Amino acid sequence: MALFSRRKNDSSDLTPAAEAVSEGTAAPAGEEVPTAADTDVAPVSEVPAADVPQVNISMTSFGGLGSAPTPAPPATLRPEKPEEVVLPLAPSDPPTNLETISGLRDNGVLRDALAALGETPTGAELLGVTRQLMQGHVYLRVRGDARAQIEAGEALQLGIVSDGDRQFMLAYSSGRSLRDAFQKDNDANTSAFAQPAHAVINNVLKGNLAGLIIDNESAPARAVIPVDVLTRAMSHVEEDMKLKTILCEPRTEDTKQKVLDALRDARLWVAVGVASEKDGEKQYGIAEAHTRDGRRLLQLFTHPLEVVALQRTEQPMPFGFDKLKSAFLEHGNLAGVVIDPAGPSIRLTRDELATVLAEA
Structure with missing residues (x-):
C-alpha cells in the first residue's frame, strides 16, 4: 500500500517550495504532465524497496573521508602518470537539456x-x-496540495515507502521521473515540489529513516x-555545495x-x-594532471566522494584556500587547476586564478 508520513515544516530543513508541479504546466505533444494532483507513492507490493539497487560502499573504501592519510612527511606535488580509468564518469561539461517535461527543471547530472x-x-x-546528489534540487511528493500546505504552515505528508520496519523517503530527479511515478499509481490527490x-x-x-530512494518508479534508473x-x-559538505552546484x-x-x-x-x-x-x-x-602539451594542473575536489569516485589509491585530504595560494607561490610551473576531474569539471589557468589568489 502507499504510505505518506506527516512531517512538520518547523522541525525540518525544507524551505518554501522552489518549484511546484502545477495545473498550468505545458506538456510536449504526446506527453502527459503530472499536475498538482497527479503524484503519489508507488505501492510497496509493486516496487519493494528491497528490490531497488543498494549503494554498496564499504566503510574501508569510504574510509579516510575527512581524515588525513597515514602520518607522513609534508605532501609535495607529484606528476600523475596517464592512465585509463574505466568508470561511469560524467562529461566535463554539464548537461544542457534540463527539461524532460516542459516547465519542470531537472537535476541534470543526477x-x-x-x-x-x-x-x-x-x-x-x-x-x-551519490556524489551527484550533493548539489542542486530534487522533487518530493506530498499528499494533497503541497503549495497550499507550505503557505499555510501546515504539516506535510511526504512520500515514504516501507520495507518491513524500515522507511525510506522518496525523491525524484526530473520531470520525467515524476511522470513515471504518476503513471505507476495514478493517485489524483497528491502534488510535488x-x-x-x-x-x-x-x-x-x-527523521529516523533508513535512507533515500531516488526515482523509485523509473527502473532501472x-x-x-x-x-x-x-x-x-x-x-563533509558546505550547506549549499555552492561550488559543485x-x-x-x-x-x-x-x-x-x-x-x-x-x-x-x-x-x-x-x-x-x-x-615514492x-x-x-x-x-x-598531491595528485596532479598533465595536459597533452605538458602543462601541470593541480587536481581540486569539492567533496571527498569526488576523490573516491576516481577509484585510485589516493585518499582525500582537506586543502584550504590558504594552501592553494601557497601551492602556486611555491610551484611557479603550475599552469592551473582542474576541479572535480570525475565531471562535470572545469579548468582554471594560473592567470585566471591570479586575482582571487592575490586577494586571499
Missing part, C-alpha cells in the same frame, strides 16, 4: 547518473549517483542511498567568474597518495 545505471549497478555506478537536495538529505537524517552513506557524505549548471560567459568567487569560501580537497618509497619510508604527494 538524472544522467541514474540513467547510466545498468540492470545490476556496480558500486562505482551507484557512487556516481522542488527542494534543495541537501535539505532533503538532512530531513532523512533527522533508480537507486537507494542508505542513511549511513548519507551521514558520512553530509559530514555551479559546476553542474549549464556553462555561461560568467561561469568561470562564479567559480573563482566561490573558491574563496569553498571547502576544498586534494587527493594524496604515495609518490625508499628504504621503507614513504613520500606522499
